[in-house]
Amino acid sequence: MGPSYKLPHRTATTASPPPFSPHILTYLEAIASKKLALPPEQLQEFRAYTSTGQSHVVPETPNVALQAPDNETPPSRSIDIKNLLSYMKSPEGNAAITPAEQDLSYPISNYFINSSHNTYLTGNQLYSESSTDAYTNVLLRGCRCIEIDVWDGDAKSSSDSGERWEENKRKFRPHMHRSLSPRHVKGSSDKDHSPAHGSTTEESLSLPTPWQSASTVARAEPRVLHGYTLTKEVSFRSVCMAVRDAAFVHSDLPIIVSLEVHAGNDQQEIMVEIMEQIWKGFLVNPSSGDGQTLPSPGELRKKILIKVKYVAPERVRTPATDMKARMQRRKSDSSSSSDSDNQGSEDVKKNKKSSIIEPLSALGVYTRSYHFKDLSAPEATVPCHVFSLSEKKFMTVHESHGPTLFSHNRNYLMRAFPAGTRVTSSNLDPAVFWRKGVQIVALNWQKYDAGMMLNEGMFAGSAGWVLKPKEYRGQRRNPNSDVSDESQGDAIAHKTLSLSIGILAGQNLPLPIGDHKPRGFSPYVKCELHVEKPEERTGAAIEGGGKSKDGEFKQKSKTSRGVDPDFGGETVTFSNVPGVVEEMSFVRFKIRDDEIGTDDLAAWACIRLDRLKAGFRFVRLFNAVGDASQGLLLVKVEKSLA
Numbered sequence: 001m002g003p004s005y006k007l008p009h010r011t012a013t014t015a016s017p018p019p020f021s022p023h024i025l026t027y028l029e030a031i032a033s034k035k036l037a038l039p040p041e042q043l044q045e046f047r048a049y050t051s052t053g054q055s056h057v058v059p060e061t062p063n064v065a066l067q068a069p070d071n072e073t074p075p076s077r078s079i080d081i082k083n084l085l086s087y088m089k090s091p092e093g094n095a096a097i098t099p100a101e102q103d104l105s106y107p108i109s110n111y112f113i114n115s116s117h118n119t120y121l122t123g124n125q126l127y128s129e130s131s132t133d134a135y136t137n138v139l140l141r142g143c144r145c146i147e148i149d150v151w152d153g154d155a156k157s158s159s160d161s162g163e164r165w166e167e168n169k170r171k172f173r174p175h176m177h178r179s180l181s182p183r184h185v186k187g188s189s190d191k192d193h194s195p196a197h198g199s200t201t202e203e204s205l206s207l208p209t210p211w212q213s214a215s216t217v218a219r220a221e222p223r224v225l226h227g228y229t230l231t232k233e234v235s236f237r238s239v240c241m242a243v244r245d246a247a248f249v250h251s252d253l254p255i256i257v258s259l260e261v262h263a264g265n266d267q268q269e270i271m272v273e274i275m276e277q278i279w280k281g282f283l284v285n286p287s288s289g290d291g292q293t294l295p296s297p298g299e300l301r302k303k304i305l306i307k308v309k310y311v312a313p314e315r316v317r318t319p320a321t322d323m324k325a326r327m328q329r330r331k332s333d334s335s336s337s338s339d340s341d342n343q344g345s346e347d348v349k350k351n352k353k354s355s356i357i358e359p360l361s362a363l364g365v366y367t368r369s370y371h372f373k374d375l376s377a378p379e380a381t382v383p384c385h386v387f388s389l390s391e392k393k394f395m396t397v398h399e400s401h402g403p404t405l406f407s408h409n410r411n412y413l414m415r416a417f418p419a420g421t422r423v424t425s426s427n428l429d430p431a432v433f434w435r436k437g438v439q440i441v442a443l444n445w446q447k448y449d450a451g452m453m454l455n456e457g458m459f460a461g462s463a464g465w466v467l468k469p470k471e472y473r474g475q476r477r478n479p480n481s482d483v484s485d486e487s488q489g490d491a492i493a494h495k496t497l498s499l500s501i502g503i504l505a506g507q508n509l510p511l512p513i514g515d516h517k518p519r520g521f522s523p524y525v526k527c528e529l530h531v532e533k534p535e536e537r538t539g540a541a542i543e544g545g546g547k548s549k550d551g552e553f554k555q556k557s558k559t560s561r562g563v564d565p566d567f568g569g570e571t572v573t574f575s576n577v578p579g580v581v582e583e584m585s586f587v588r589f590k591i592r593d594d595e596i597g598t599d600d601l602a603a604w605a606c607i608r609l610d611r612l613k614a615g616f617r618f619v620r621l622f623n624a625v626g627d628a629s630q631g632l633l634l635v636k637v638e639k640s641l642a
Contacts, residue, residue, distance in 0.1 A: 020085070020507065021505070021507040021508075021564040022564070023504075023505040023506075023507075023564060023565070023566040024504075024505050024507050024564075024632070024634055026505075027504050027505060027569075027616075027634055028081070028084060028085060028088060029081060031079065031084060031616060032078055032079045032080070032081040032084050033078050033079075034078055034079070036616070036636075038079075038615060038616065039614055039615045039638075041614060041615065042613075042614065042615030042616065045092060045615075046079070046083075046084070046087050046092075049087050049090065049092050050080075050083045050086075050087065088616075088618065093617060093618050094613070094617060094618055094619075094620060095605075095607060095612060095613055095617035095618060095619045095620075095635060095637065096460065096461075096605075096607045096608075096611050096612065096613070096619075096620075097611040097612075097613055098461050099460075099461045099462055099466075099611065102462070102463075102465070102466070102467050103467060104253070104296055104297045104298035104465070105296050105298055106296055106467065106473060107293070107294035107295065107296060107411075107474065108254075108294050108295065108296065108297055108300070108366065108413070108439075109294055109409075109410070109411055109412055109413050109439060109474060110410075110467060110468050110472075110473040110474060111297060111439060111465045111466060111467055111468060112434055112439055112441075112458060112459075112465075112466045112468060113144050113145050113256065113439050113440050113464065113465055113466075114142050114143050114144050114145070114455070114458075114459045114462075114464035114465075114466075115143065115144070115145035115146075115256075115415070115440045115441055115442045115443065116138045116143045116145065116146050116147060116442060116443065116444075116445050117147055117417050117418055117442035117443055117444050117445075118147055118149065118226060118425075118444065119134055119135055119138055119143075119146040119147045119148070119445070120132075120134055120135070120147075120148065120149070120224050120225070120226075120234065120239065121134065121226060121231060121425070121444075121446055122134050122446060123425065123446055124423055124424050124425050124446070125226060125229065125231070125420075125422065125423045125424070125425055125444075126229050126230060126231070126423045127229065127230035127231060128231055128232075128425075128446070129231065129232040130224055130225050130226070130231055130232055130233050130234045131234060132234055132238050132239055132241070132242035133242075134445075134446075135239060135242045135243050135246065136242050136245070136246040137445075138445050139243070139246040139247055139249070139250060139255070140246055140249055140250055141250070141445075142250055142251070142459055142462070142463070142464045143255075143445070143464060144251070144253060144254070144255050144256065144463075144464035144465060145255065145256040145257075145258060145415075145440050145442065146243065146255065146256075146257055146258065147257075147258045147260065147442060148224055148236070148239055148257060148258070148259055148260070149224060149225065149226060149227065149260045149262065150222045150223070150224060150236055150259060150260065150261050150262060150263050150267075150271060151222065151223050151224070151225060151227055151233070151262045151263055152220070152222065152223075152262075152263050152264055152267045153219075153220030153221045153222055153223050153235075153267065153270075154220060154223075219270070220267075221235055221236060221237055221267075221270055221274070222235075222236035222263050222267045222270060222271050222274075223235055223236060224236050224239050227262055236271060236274060237274050237278070240274055240275060240278040240279065241278055243255075243257065243279075243304070244278050244279055244282070247282070247304065248302050250463070250464070251463035251464055252301045252302050253297050253300075253301060253463045253464060253465050254297055254300035254301065254302075254303045254304070254305055255304055255305070256304075256305045256306075256307055256367055256440070257304055257305065257306050257307065258307040258369075258388075258415065258440075258442075259306060259307060259308045259360075261308065261309070261356060261360070265355065265357050268356065268357045268359075268360045269357065269359070269360075271360060272357075272359045272360050272363070275306070275363065279304050282302060282303060282304040283303070283304055283306070283363060284300070284303055284304075284305060284306075284363075284365040284366065285365070286362040286363065286365055288365055291382075291383065291384055292383050293383060294366055294383060294384065294413075295366060297465045300366075305365070305366055305367045306363040306364050306365075306367065307364060307367040307368075307369050307386055307415075308356065308360060308361060308363060308364040308367075308368075308369055309356045309361060309364075309368075309369045309370075309371075310361055310364055310368035310369060310370055310385075311355070311356045311357075311358060311361040313358060313362070314358065364384075365384070366384050367384065367386050367413065368382070368384045368385055368386065369385075369386050369388065370382070370385045370386070370387060372387040372388070372389055372393070375397070375401050375404050375405065375408055376404075380408065380412070381412075383412070385412060385413070386412075386413040386414065386415060386440075387412075387413075387414050387415070388414075388415040388416075388417065389414065389415070389416050389417075390416070390417060390418075390419055390420070391416060391417070391418060391419050391428045391433075391545065391546050391547075392419055392545070394416050394433065394436075394438075394546070395541075395542065395545050395546055398436065398536075398539060398542070399539060399540070399541055400539075401539075402436075402487060402538070402539025403486060403487035403488075403490075403539065405436055405437075406436050406437050406486070406487055406488045406491070407486050408437075409436060409437025409438055409439070409472075410437055410472065410473060410474040411474035411475070413439055413440065414437070414438045414439060414440065415438070415439075415440035415441075415442060416428070416433045416438050416440070416441050416442065417442040418442070418443070418444060422444065424447070425444035425446040425447040426444065426447060426449055426451075427443050427444050427447065427449050427450070427451025427452060428441075428443075428451055428546050428547060429450070429451060429454070429530075429544075429546050429547060430443060430451055430454050430455055430458070431454050431458075431530055431584065431585075431586060432533075432536060432542060432546040433546065434458065434584060435488060435532055435536055435581070435584050436488065436536070437468070437472055437488075441455075443455055448624065448625055448626040450550070450588070452626065453588055453604055453606040454530060454586055454588070454606055456606050456622070456626075457586045457588070457606035457607055457608050458586075458608060460606075460607075460608075460611075469492065469581070469583045469584065471491045471492035471493075472488075472491070472492070487537060487538075487539070488536070488537055489537035489538070492581055493581075494532070494537075494578070494579045494580060494581055495580050495581075495582070495641040495642060496576055496577065496578050496580065496641065496642050497529075497531070497574065497576075497577040497580040497582075497585075497609075497639070497640070497641050498573075498574070498575050498576060498577070498638075498639070498640050498641075498642075499529065499573070499574045499577070499587070499637075499638070499639050499640075500571050500572070500573045500574070500637075500638045500639075501527055501571065501572050501573075501587075501635050501636070501637055501638075502569050502570070502571045502635060502636035502637075503525050503527075503557045503567040503569070503570050503571070503572065503633070503635055504566075504567060504568075504569050504616075504634040504635060504636065505564075505565065505566050505567060505633075505634045506523065506525075506560075506563070506564065506565045506567065506591070506631070506632065506633050506634070507563075507564050507630075507631065507632045507633075507634075508563060508564070508629070508630040508631050508632065509521070509523055509563045509564070509565070509591055509602060509603055509621070509631045509633075510563075510602050510603045510621065510623035510624070510629045510631050511563070511593075511602055512593050512600035512601060512602045512624060513600070513623075513624050513625065515593070515600070515602075518562055518563045519562070521561070521562060521563060521593055521602070522559050522560070522561060522593055522594040522595065523559070523560055523561075523562075523563075523565055523591050523592070523593060523594070523602060524556055524557050524558065524559045524560070524591070524592060524594050524599075525556060525557040525567065525589060525590070525591055525633065526554060526555070526556040526557075526589075526590045526591075526592060527554065527555055527556070527572045527587065527588070527589055528550055528553070528554040528587070528588040528590070529552060529553040529554070529574050529577065529585070529586075529587055529588075530552065530585060530586040530587075530588060531552055531553070531577060531579065531580050531585045532579055532580070532581060532584060532585070533552065533579075534579060537579070553574050553577060555572035555573070555574075556572070557570045557572065558570060559594040569636075571636075580609070580641065582609045582610040582641060583608065583609075583610045585608070585609040585610075586606055586607065586608055586609060587606070587607050587609060587612055588604065588605070588606045589604060589605045589606070589607075589619055589621075589633060590603075590604045591603040591604065591621070591631075591633070600624075601624045602623070602624060603621040603622065603623055603624070603629060603631050604621065604622055604624070605619045605620060605621050605622060605633070607619075609639075612637060612639060613637065614637050614638060614639050615636065615637060616634070616635075616636050617634075617635055617636075617637060618632045618633065618634055618635075619632070619633040619634075619635055620632060621633060
């Protein structure tokens with residue numbers, strides 16, 4: 001049987017934590033008895049919590065001597081253990097600050113937007129299945145920009161479809177690398193994943209069957225798939241229905257639907273019909289706005305924005321020109337209309353460009369997709385334009401026009417997406433692109449790697465729209481067409497960071513995928529600091545080209561034992577780290593199993609540096625596939641920026 005791909009699912013909140021483990025409790029008792037002292041700011045926070053029984057946000061103030069209220073014990077006295085346990089179980093005890101309610105009054109270009117690439121896929125980019133569940137999943141997890149690749153429906157006979165399917169299988173079979181086979185589970189052998197007796201390799205891969213309309217006389221409707229691969233498709237109509245049902249459950253803030261249209265013109269007319277029918281009341285009226293200003297997210301609540309290639313309306317229309325247009329549409333071949341710098345197959349390049357019909361283009365009111373030529377091109381100052389760049393193309397522009405790229409993205413939308421060569425659905429490093437001001441950094445949500453962990457760090461606790469730091473924003477309303485050459489190095493102050501993290505103990509740590517024996521678990525903690533590289537500020541070539549990888553600074557603890565380990569308070573330190581922008585830097589915690597060969601990932605967390613609280617805190621952990629877990633890591637954080 002072939003590989004089964006399941007998108008990870010996360011609930012918004014976790015259940016109440018179980019009683020603390022003996023090691024955790026020992027450290028908390030030491031804090032209560034003042035053997036381990038709470039930092040002054042945390043002590044103030046604790047007193048505020050115990051006086052009201054609810055969370056308080058403590059402003060950042062210089063360290064000052066704190067005087068206990070008359071009804072509390074002096075600082076030299078012990079802390080009530082029951083109050084301390086209650087405090088540590090509350091959100092106040094978490095290492096990550098819950099983001100404050102955001103100002104949603106800025107134009108949409110002033111926000112980072114939680115985004116998905118090839119949303120319809122459930123696994124790798126070559127032969128995994130497409131599913132409407134994928135859209136439901138990402139939208140319920142906070143995604144606000146999804147992608148739909150649309151192709152012509154097929155009403156041909158089953159024999160024609162079958163012949164074409166066999167041809168595709170023969171074409172792609174030599175390129176299916178063994179790395180795309182089912183993941184090997186620890187303790188299993190190759191034999192466990194071999195084809196069943198009497199079955200073929202093709203059967204073991206569960207290759208998708210070709211799509212067919214229900215009837216050869218029924219109208220063929222557009223379908224959604226990754227073209228020129230063996231991925232299995234779903235209907236465009238069913239995708240639109242899934243999007244409608246899940247779009248505004250997590251949040252009422254707008255979503256962006258990025259359409260990559262490979263369908264011919266007749267099928268585009270059906271696309272418009274389907275969207276206007278199923279998304280009725282959610283679409284932005286094409287007559288809205290003046291095309292010169294971008295609205296705010298707050299003004300677009302419960303709206304679906306269509307990102308599609310812009311086609312200028314015809315100035316004069318007559319019956320003759322309409323007939324000519326229809327004839328040209330019927331003769332046109334389908335191919336990609338995307339403005340993106342896709343790295344697809346030669347087959348795609350050989351096809352003629354498919355023109356976008358006016359009614360479809362008109363749906364792109366505030367998100368008009370233009371083919372990227374240069375940042376000095378006239379369309380680069382059209383207020384509602386969106387450029388889409390592959391990671392490789394983006395790096396080329398960074399090296400040639402770095403300051404202009406940053407300045408452009410203050411006021412205008414840009415989308416970046418993973419290279420087409422990432423067939424395993426791996427990801428780029430989104431932080432590199434966010435630091436250049438890119439609002440829509442589309443990631444493969446099918447795989448939880450470093451890129452998706454950083455994405456969690458950026459959008460945790462948000463509604464999928466995160467206001468950029470002040471220095472990264474444009475004006476309240478779109479400015480004049482001038483684009484300055486101010487770089488990110490000049491626009492925002494970079495500081496020097498000193499960070500130390502004491503690793504005390506863990507509790508209920510998840511096991512690596514496939515492990516079921518806690519006694520054999522040998523966990524250690526790896527702390528990584530993801531900060532801006534000097535090359536990002538200068539426009540020089542960035543090492544790795546924006547590829548997702550370990551943080552620039554990393555250290556790990558010693559190895560312990562079991563799912564409730566004691567790490568002994570070992571401290572990892574990052575001293576005098578230069579060039580840090582706190583809102584654009586991340587701390588990643590990874591718990592791995594120390595073993596011979598590859599150390600499997602067991603759990604992780606990622607926190608934006610400005611949201612990392614000082615003091616004794618709990619880091620709440622996700623398991624290896626991105627599900628929220630009951631796992632906790634007790635740490636002591638000391639942080640200073642100068």
